[in-house]
Amino acid sequence: MQFTARRFDNGTPVEVETDRNRVVHVRPIAEPAGGDTLPWVAPGFVDVQVNGYAGQEFSSPDLTPDKVATIIRKHFEFGVTGICPTLTTQSFAVMQHGMRQIALACEQSADVAAAMVGIHQEGPYFAEEDGPRGAHPLEHVRAPDWDEFQRLQAAAGGRIKILTMSVHFANAPEFIARVTASGVVVAVGHTGATGEQIRAAVDAGAQLSTHLGNGAHRMLRRHPNYIWDQLAEDRLVASLIVDGHHLPPEVVKSMVRAKTPSRVILVSDVSGWAGMPPGRYASMGGEIDILADGRLCIAGQDQLLAGASAPIGVSVANVMRFAGVDLATAVDMAAMGPARLIGARCGGLRPGDPADFVLFRLAGEALNVVATMAQGEWRFGMQ
Ligand SMILES: [Zn+2]
Secondary structure: OEEEEEEOOOOOEEEEEEEOOEEEEEEEOOOOOOOOOOOEEEEOEEEEEEOEEOOEEOOOOOOOHHHHHHHHHHHHHHOEEEEEEEEEOOOHHHHHHHHHHHHHHHHHOHHHHHHEOOEEEEOOOOOOOOOOOOOOOHHHOOOOOHHHHHHHHHHOOOOEEEEEEOOOOOOHHHHHHHHHHOOOEEEEOOOOOOHHHHHHHHHHOOOEEOOOOOOOOOOOOOOOOHHHHHHOOOOOEEEEOOOOOOOOHHHHHHHHHHHOHHHEEEOOOEOOOOOOOOEEEEEOOEEEEEOOOOOEEEOOEEEEEEEEOOOHHHHHHHHHHHHOOOHHHHHHHHOHHHHHHHOOOOOOOOOOOEOOEEEEEEEOOEEEEEEEEEOOEEEEOOO
């Protein structure tokens, strides 16, 4: 395969040649005559928090391997070449079912297996209190249970790569140490934990703050609080949802400056209801409203977000404007950064790098994906 585009990191027009799933050459070419017609090329996005799409949640008793494959392939349209299906708080039976169906989808389709870089288990080990719990159903929230986690990991065929949990539990440090030792990234999230508890969690191995600034109390003591505590903790990478709804631009800018760009990753946290028209829907976590502006909220509570609807490319474009970072930095937050965190494959522009790319144009405030190559094949556009 061969294509021409403009490098995301230095703006040079290049011809990229790939063979099977690897990059062979990246050669500079002359500036195209008659105006700039080249799209940007960057490593495909690695979105480590995706809950489903178009009416199908991963956390659902009716999930099948075909539905998993459909959601994952749909994300090629968003420039995503690495994805973590995210299973949220449910009964053990529903979560185990989800793990099994994702594992089966990987066994059945090579392209799905290659794009599915890990499962993100978000819950059920969360705080019961409203606010931190977010849209996770109270009846299924519970304390960390190593045996249960092991059984879920077995159902997933060892594919769980991130576990988001609250760290306020008395046994959290011991549990986190065991999960971390098993090769899974522990993320702090949906928590009302104290600074001491957060420090203990990080000492035990926690590496990530999940969607920092969301899954929090609506009213919070000004300081200290768990947002400052996580911002100041340099051993924690923070994932941010920069869709324009979950965090105000000023908060995004402040968080990026506090964490520094190398400790920020972007996630879409896209809901299973993303891609559906406005209306009220019955999700596994209770009823949700999709508002006319695209926000997904807990039914009747417009201030309580129940997930996101914008793909990760929207966060890439927004973080450039909100935090004043350049394109190379924004791409790092959406591709290389998340891949580094979980040890996943990531595209690149050196010979031998994986041929996983997103081609896009920047138009005003939007990032428009024009083509996606995953594992050396065009999966969207360019066919
Ligand atoms: Zn969440």
